Amino acid sequence: MATEVEAQRRGAPASSKRPWSRDRIETLVLTWLRWIVIAVILLVTLFPFYYMLILSVRPLSSLLQDPGVIWITAAEFSADTYTSVLRSTSEGGQGFLVFMRNSALVALGTVLVTLLLAIPGSYAISRLQFFGRRKIGALFLAVYLFPSILLAIPLFVFFTRIGLRGELAGLLLVYVAQVVPVSIYMLRNYFETIPTSLEEAAAIDGAGRLAIMRRVSLPLAMPAIISNALYIFMIAWNEFLFALLFLVEARENWTVSLGLSQLAGSIEIPTTVLMAGSVILTLPIIIIFFAAERLLTEGLTAGAEKG
Amino acid sequence: MTTSIRRANGAPTPGASEPRATRKLSPMARAEQRAGLFLISPTLVIVVVMVVLPIVWTILLAFQRIRLLNLRTAGIFGNYTISNFVEVFSSPGFLEALMTTLVYSVAGTGLAILFGLVAALALRKPFRGRTFVRAATLIPYVAPIVAVTFVWTTMLNPQFGIINVWGTQFLGWDDAVPFLSERQREVSFLGLTFPVPTALLTVIAFEAWRSFPFAFLFLTARLQAVPASLDEAARVDGATPTQRFRHILLPQLLPTIAVLSVLRFIWTFNSFDDIYLLTGGGAGTEVVAVRVYNFLTARGDIGAASAQALVLAAILAVLVGIYLKFFARKEEVG
Numbered sequence: 348m349a350t351e352v353e354a355q356r357r358g359a360p361a362s363s364k365r366p367w368s369r370d371r372i373e374t375l376v377l378t379w380l381r382w383i384v385i386a387v388i389l390l391v392t393l394f395p396f397y398y399m400l401i402l403s404v405r406p407l408s409s410l411l412q413d414p415g416v417i418w419i420t421a422a423e424f425s426a427d428t429y430t431s432v433l434r435s436t437s438e439g440g441q442g443f444l445v446f447m448r449n450s451a452l453v454a455l456g457t458v459l460v461t462l463l464l465a466i467p468g469s470y471a472i473s474r475l476q477f478f479g480r481r482k483i484g485a486l487f488l489a490v491y492l493f494p495s496i497l498l499a500i501p502l503f504v505f506f507t508r509i510g511l512r513g514e515l516a517g518l519l520l521v522y523v524a525q526v527v528p529v530s531i532y533m534l535r536n537y538f539e540t541i542p543t544s545l546e547e548a549a550a551i552d553g554a555g556r557l558a559i560m561r562r563v564s565l566p567l568a569m570p571a572i573i574s575n576a577l578y579i580f581m582i583a584w585n586e587f588l589f590a591l592l593f594l595v596e597a598r599e600n601w602t603v604s605l606g607l608s609q610l611a612g613s614i615e616i617p618t619t620v621l622m623a624g625s626v627i628l629t630l631p632i633i634i635i636f637f638a639a640e641r642l643l644t645e646g647l648t649a650g651a652e653k654g
Numbered sequence: 655m656t657t658s659i660r661r662a663n664g665a666p667t668p669g670a671s672e673p674r675a676t677r678k679l680s681p682m683a684r685a686e687q688r689a690g691l692f693l694i695s696p697t698l699v700i701v702v703v704m705v706v707l708p709i710v711w712t713i714l715l716a717f718q719r720i721r722l723l724n725l726r727t728a729g730i731f732g733n734y735t736i737s738n739f740v741e742v743f744s745s746p747g748f749l750e751a752l753m754t755t756l757v758y759s760v761a762g763t764g765l766a767i768l769f770g771l772v773a774a775l776a777l778r779k780p781f782r783g784r785t786f787v788r789a790a791t792l793i794p795y796v797a798p799i800v801a802v803t804f805v806w807t808t809m810l811n812p813q814f815g816i817i818n819v820w821g822t823q824f825l826g827w828d829d830a831v832p833f834l835s836e837r838q839r840e841v842s843f844l845g846l847t848f849p850v851p852t853a854l855l856t857v858i859a860f861e862a863w864r865s866f867p868f869a870f871l872f873l874t875a876r877l878q879a880v881p882a883s884l885d886e887a888a889r890v891d892g893a894t895p896t897q898r899f900r901h902i903l904l905p906q907l908l909p910t911i912a913v914l915s916v917l918r919f920i921w922t923f924n925s926f927d928d929i930y931l932l933t934g935g936g937a938g939t940e941v942v943a944v945r946v947y948n949f950l951t952a953r954g955d956i957g958a959a960s961a962q963a964l965v966l967a968a969i970l971a972v973l974v975g976i977y978l979k980f981f982a983r984k985e986e987v988g
Binding site: 369370373374377380381384385388389391392393395396399402411414415464465468470471472475476477480483486487490493494495496497499502503504505507520521523524527528531556584588605608611618621625626628629632633636640643 | 790
């Protein structure tokens with residue numbers, strides 16, 4: 348009905364005369380298809396996470412009894428899996444609290460060091476003329492697209508030799524080197540949207556280069572810096588390959604990702620307990636994502652647009 | 655803008671023009687040069703030390719017989735040999751892994767972009783709750799890879815995984831399907847039987863699921879930039895929805911799709927985490943990255959691992975080079 352009125356208003360002659368024109372059929376089919384697609388998207392993207400959550404609060408015995416049930420009764424509900432996965436190994440748990448501390452240390456450290464490097468670096472690339480500026484930009488692009496497995500071998504050998512394998516500090520260095528080029532790219536784009544006239548005005552008022560950066564450019568770039576920080580945090584928190592290569596022999600230094608992947612194969616630890624571990628690993632990311640969705644989607648498109 | 659920078663830097667012919675250009679710089683410009691280099695140098699140092707030097711070192715390692723055991727005694731100037739490459743190319747597993755990588759990347763990239771496009775089109779017009787659906791769509795991409803692979807392996811578990819339980823209960827499957835550990839399966843369809851690579855298809859499906867949000871994000875951004883007047887004009891001319899998509903929207907989206915194809919292909923081609931965590935490279939899903947990892951850790955054969963990683967990087971460079979040469983240029987003209 349609505350489409351008919353709309354079609355008449357827009358003056359499409361064919362569709363208003365014949366009741367089953369191609370236009371009408373297509374519009375009708377596509378309207379239905381659209382809602383089906385939306386339903387499928389929601390189901391496919393959210394169901395695995397719902398399944399994760401449900402399994403994490405069901406006792407293993409009830410899972411094995413009725414594996415097809417995807418809701419939970421109040422009687423079944425138990426949060427024992429969480430205490431079991433978080434408790435330290437000496438108390439019979441899996442020690443995820445320690446893993447979370449490690450992940451947080453590495454991720455926050457990576458954010459801090461990367462920003463300390465990337466803010467001045469991106470400012471220099473966007474604002475200052477210096478020798479080799481374009482070449483440095485090209486180098487950073489190449490780093491971004493390089494296969495990380497190729498890097499993994501020499502770094503593995505190098506860290507084995509200098510005895511830094513098994514240390515969180517070594518992992519942090521690798522992460523910084525991996526994310527700093529993307530970070531510079533994102534921030535540089537933002538600095539370029541800030542009009543130079545503001546900085547020039549400050550320069551005329553007698554402010555030096557550093558004072559201008561600190562007082563004018565940084566506050567203006569704050570939204571970009573925050574979204575960049577969240578983005579780096581997510582990358583570092585989610586990273587797996589380098590953590591696996593460097594930390595696998597040092598259990599006390601495992602990150603949550605590594606801990607989960609290492610324990611997932613063992614038969615002694617119930618799946619439901621490890622699902623609780625998955626929830627713990629995923630939760631910080633989901634919280635950050637929904638809290639700053641707008642900032643992050645913009646950051647994601649800006650960061651990956653360099654290809 | 656680019657030419658002026660280049661002239662100021664004297665980049666094109668460093669030997670002759672550089673000193674002259676430097677001499678011409680005013681004191682203020684020279685101060686800017688110094689400030690710029692000073693601000694960028696910490697980043698440059700860490701990238702060179704942690705990325706560039708390691709890559710150079712991989713090339714050296716690929717030409718040496720180095721194993722984890724003799725690592726401490728081996729020097730940078732060891733005996734150079736091409737035996738690693740001979741070994742890599744003569745072992746049948748490598749070519750198979752290369753083919754698997756190629757199939758996995760092409761199918762994964764294609765499906766991810768297709769799903770991303772469908773999702774972007776479906777969520778194009780506003781409706782109540784669209785913001786939430788959009789955010790939900792991105793979750794598979796941002797969630798930690800270890801957690802999502804773990805949930806998938808649990809869902810696909812032959813004993814208590816929900817997919818197999820429902821499949822046997824409601825869809826009439828004869829047996830539970832071991833999605834991640836079965837190399838091949840005969841599937842009957844309309845009286846014909848086809849061999850289907852079960853595990854490979856499963857990891858491709860996973861890849862499409864995980865990375866379609868990325869394509870969705872870019873295509874949505876591009877769709878928002880399509881001028882509404884174009885669509886309106888076509889509607890007035892009596893174009894049906896599919897005609898409008900085919901002749902108005904698709905041409906606008908093609909450049910974005912091209913960029914997405916390159917980016918996603920590069921990343922899928924190099925990806926290690928997904929397959930390592932889902933199947934460990936078993937059941938016909940061993941891609942080159944996983945093979946490199948196995949050579950490095952299980953066998954401790956650093957030389958052969960480096961050689962394979964190099965071949966992977968070289969093939970990738972060639973493929974991307976071909977693409978840029980033949981397709982990227984066509985787009986500029988068209």
